[in-house]
Amino acid sequence: MDEYQIIKKPIHSEKSVYDRENSNSYYFEVNRCANKIQIKNAIEKLFDVKVGSVRTIIRKGKKRRTKNIIGMTKSWKKAIITLKGEDRIDLGY
Secondary structure (H helix, E strand, C coil): CCHHHHEEEECCCHHHHHHHHHCCEEEEEECCCCCHHHHHHHHHHHHCCCEEEEEEEEECCCEEEECCEEEECCCEEEEEEEECCCCCCCCCC
């Protein structure tokens, strides 16, 4: 898999901003088929940083209702990347 297929997008929330400032951790939505080693290699290649640890979580889809139809949102995988030392990733915000 290509690095651009593994890392889909960064996650920007209150918790991710707090962790980015205090513990040098970044949150990304990643491909469900990617493992921790592939995620680590993709982050290091795309952003030119050293990754300390990778934690992954699979978020289950939720039930959503539109009028009389009940459906599900898609499940997705979140990766929490902790960087070594003073490395930073500039995400543009």
